[in-house]
Amino acid sequence: MxxxxxxxxxxxxxxxxxxxxxxxxxxxxxxxxxxxxxxxxxxxxxxxxxxxxxxxxxxxxxxxxxxxxxxxxxxxxxxxxxxxxxxxxxxxxxxxxxxxxxxxxxxxxxxxxxxxxxxxEKIHPFEGWDLPGVMTAGGAQVLLKETGVPPTGPILVAGTGPLLLAVSAQLAKAGNPPVAVLERGRPWVRFNSLLRMAWAGPQLGEAASYVATLLSHRVPYRTGADILSVREDDVGLEIRVRRNGTVHRLRARHMLVHDGIExxxxxxxxxxxxxxxxxxxxxxxxxxxxxxxxxxxxxxxxxxxxxxxxxxxxxxGEARLTAARNVQAALSDLFRSALPEPTPETLICRCEARRLSDFRSLPDDASTREIRLMGRFGMGVCQGRFCGPTIAALRGEAVPSAIPPRWPLRPVSLAALADLKTDDLES
Amino acid sequence: MMTRIFWNDYVVPFRPGETIAAALGRAGIINLGPAGGPARGRVFCGIGACQACVVAIEGGAPVEACLTLARDGLRIGSMPAVVVSDE
Missing domain, CATH: 3.50.50.60 (FAD/NAD(P)-binding domain)
Structure with a gap:
């Protein structure tokens, strides 16, 4: 060995x-x-x-x-x-x-x-998050890094956290600034967290350069904005947004969503x-x-x-890991916000097409096993990577951690498995 | 240098080293179908985690469009619809 x-x-x-x-x-x-x-x-x-x-x-x-x-x-x-x-x-x-x-x-x-x-990436679901044209901000960012070319047509960026700023600035520099950046949190009012962020030297400089890019491209950055729903028509997406008690309708071809990472x-x-x-x-x-x-x-x-x-x-350098932990804690406090309740029709589990109403029809005290076997939540090909955090938030208790490690982590063809090669004979 | 793949019957050009997702995106193909399914395919997480961009490939197992490099002449299409019975 x-x-x-x-x-x-x-x-x-x-x-x-x-x-x-x-x-x-x-x-x-x-x-x-x-x-x-x-x-x-x-x-x-x-x-x-x-x-x-x-x-x-x-x-x-x-x-x-x-x-x-x-x-x-x-x-x-x-x-x-x-x-x-x-x-x-x-x-x-x-x-x-x-x-x-x-x-x-x-x-x-x-x-x-x-x-x-x-x-x-974490995605807090809203009605229509499963539509073609909606993708994660991080996913759009890696695609942009690979191709150097932004998606064509109007882009709306929504959700919460510093990545919204980074992606939006990179899209602007690549030639397609977002029509707006909708931040659910209200980072400006969290003075204590802003002060704690003063320790995050390089990240602060980075954030400042993104803000400068967005300002120079006149990209509106709106805080306290909740996404209510998205629907599609022949020309793109119509997004309903609630801000300061008023509901606005915005249009875009692409919507990039992001609610932090785990x-x-x-x-x-x-x-x-x-x-x-x-x-x-x-x-x-x-x-x-x-x-x-x-x-x-x-x-x-x-x-x-x-x-x-x-x-x-x-x-x-444990001290530097501790410093990074403090920066992350300050960031999550800075962008802290209440999650809006999805509509009953909202898809919670995209893989198995299960909606919030399906989840609500389960008994209140349903076990993890019942949520999976009766509700079919977390049973699809993504293995609950996306609905897991949502269900954890809905029931106030984590689901994925209760699931033991198991393979395969990704779908794999039966032909490849049948032809499995081991290295036992090599040694 | 441009080469091409086939999305259903559409010809989609790609650049060397580019993923299927990047090529489809540049061609404006956002909806990965199939029509009528409760949840249609689309490039979403970009890192192979969500499986929403899995496409059928001629002569092979389905793959994540976001992880898989385009190869000249590759023929790809929508996955079959997810069917949920209403009990």
Whole structure:
């Protein structure tokens, strides 16, 4: 087993940092990334044939250049598998990898695993959120980073949090400023949180540059705005918005929504640093601390694995992780707002087409199991990554955490599974 | 250099290294169908988590449009509708 590699899942800042740190300690690493290039969502690289690029803050460019250089320097100590989706751990403890290029599933025995699969955006549902033309702000941002080209036609950005500012400014710079940015919170009135944000030096500078871009493109930024519903007609989307007690109707071709992010944990193996095959989570997939902290957290995860193998590394900067935690806490307080009640017709679970009225028809004391088996919530192909937080909010108690890790994390073809390759014979 | 994929019967150009989602988006194809389903396909989360942009592919298993690179001549289309029975 000692020559088996350490698996690192996810090629964003946390995974790349963990992989480089482990390789630098002399260990073989298997780095698995679902996309064709490393970078993750934050450091998403532009597509080879793209003719435009999106400007990234200097600090992010510097951070990524350094990480990419470390992966290069590790040479053959890092076996890089791009275009490969992590499916989970099977009953025999083997880690299943779906190589999309060859259409094969490979089961690998590994010495330890670092899971760094990042965060998922939270979406507070409203009637019509499931319509074509509505997408997440983060999803639109990664597409913009890849192509350099914004969607055509009027764009409305809505929800809550600092990402709304970033995406809107990037869209404006790329040539299609949003018709409006609708923030549900009222960050200007939260003076205490604003003061606490003064500690977040680089992020504050970044936010200021986004605000300046929006001002220069005359993009209205409206706070205290609740999205009530969206409907589609022949020419696009009509969005009903409530602000200061008045209902407005806006039109757009695209609507970008975002209500913050949370760790992508649904179905993911549990952290088990003491196990026979140690498993450690890293980055925003462990705790949402942001891109800079993810690099440190990847190093922290690698250090934890190395400690299990009897190797010592200096402490990676817990103080900076704590500082990042304080910034995140101040941010969530800054944008804190009450969620509007969705209409009964609102789709809660898109995969299984289940509405709020379906959820309300379940008994009040329905167990997690009943919500799933009777209500069909969380049973679809996304495995509850999107309806999970909504149902948790509706019943005041988390659902996804009650679901044990299980594979496959993503739909996989039966043909690929039937043709499963294991590495048992290789060793 | 431009190459092309086929969305149902539409010809959709793409640039090298671009995903199916990026190519469909530039061509203005937002609705990934099918018509009449309670929830139609669309590119949503962009990171393979929501499965809303899964498309059918000729000669292979369905894939997430947001993760999968376009290849010249690829033929793709809508997934079958999700059917929910009203008991």
């Amino acid at each position: 000692s020559d088996a590699p350490i698996l690192v899942v996810g090629g964003g800042p946390a995974g790349t940092s963990a992989a480089a740190t482990l390789a630098e300690a002399g260990l073989p690493v298997l780095l698995v990334e679902q996309r064709d290039q490393l970078g993750g969502a934050i450091h998403r690289q532009v597509a080879r044939g793209a003719t435009h690029a999106v400007h990234a803050p200097a600090r992010h460019r510097r951070n990524w250049a350094e990480l990419a250089q470390r992966v290069d320097a590790a040479g053959s100590r890092i076996e890089l598998c791009t275009g490969t989706v992590f499916l989970g751990v099977d009953g025999d403890g083997r880690h299943l990898l779906d190589d999309r290029e060859s259409g094969r599933v490979v089961a690998r025995s590994v010495r330890a695993a670092v899971i760094a699969v990042g965060a998922v 760790p992508n944990r649904v179905g993911i193996p549990l952290s088990d640093p003491g196990g026979a095959v140690p498993v450690v989570l890293a980055g925003d997939g462990r705790e949402v601390l942001g891109a800079d902290a993810a690099i440190l957290d990847g190093r922290r995860a690698a250090r934890e694995i190395l400690a299990r193998l009897g190797m010592r590394l200096p402490e990676p």
